[in-house]
Amino acid sequence: MVKPAPELQKFGMERTAGLAAELTPSQRAPVSHWVPIRTLKARHRPQILDHLIQLDEHDRYLRFGSHTPLEHLSRYVASIDFKRDEVFGIFNRRLQLVATAHLAALPMGASPAGPGVRAMEFGVSVLPSARGRGLGQILFEHAIMHARNHHAGALVIHALTENRPMIRIALRAGAKLETQGADSEAWLSLPKDNLGTHIEGSVLALHAELVFRTKRLALRVKNFLMSGFGLF
Ligand SMILES: CC(C)(COP(=O)(O)OP(=O)(O)OC[C@H]1O[C@@H](n2cnc3c(N)ncnc32)[C@H](O)[C@@H]1OP(=O)(O)O)[C@@H](O)C(=O)NCCC(=O)NCCS
16 A cells, blocks of 8 residues: 655655654654544534634645635535534544544545546644644544445545645555646545444444543543632
8 A cells, every 4th residue: 555655755755854853853753542533523513613713824725725714614614514424533632623634525426536436535634733743644544444434435635736744645545646736636546345444433433432521521520620629
């Protein structure tokens, strides 16, 4: 699945040492443990909007491929179809949504893999403070499994050609890349789903939900203790 070095080099693979200098040490330290990824529902729209608002204008441009004022963000969040699509989120210890990905079903016929192939589009954002630690990559791998479970034969990524992190994530998974000036489209052929991918999807979602509830309880207990048992 790993792409040969020359193709990745165009997107900075050879500059890993340079990258380390651009990012702080804590950002560069890759997450070494399992990361719980929650499946978000319609009730999470406020958190998703809050996350997107924290991205600066350039990041929003990279995420949506155009300048996205705040009212467009609200419209985008309101329009997410949680029945048809899937939205994933990674929360930190303070229960802040630090990374989110939208896996959207594309209309039939819109797949670069062929007219009869069902395709889903992957869009992602990670807050700057959590970048460079592999969360974008982890969400991408998670989305691959869920797209397979939705019987998609292809995963599509629209990215600006300047977006090296996103293109590197897609190429590493073996995606084909077509570049037209400032815009790039990458797509990945997906193997069929199987019992294993469905069990994995359900178990991971359940586990992530339990971890989130435990974190929430721990935070409530901590806040209660800090407030002097609610007496002061
Ligand atoms: C694209 C994005 C999601 C990547 O998130 P991330 O968690 O930092 O990604 P990862 O840590 O998994 O890193 C992926 C690769 O990009 C590289 N990378 C990270 N930051 C980089 C930077 N500033 N410049 C170049 N490469 C970078 C990483 O080193 C890694 O490659 P490597 O494993 O070969 O070293 C994040 O940068 C982001 O939210 N950008 C704004 C929104 C966006 O562009 N969305 C994508 C379009 S849908």
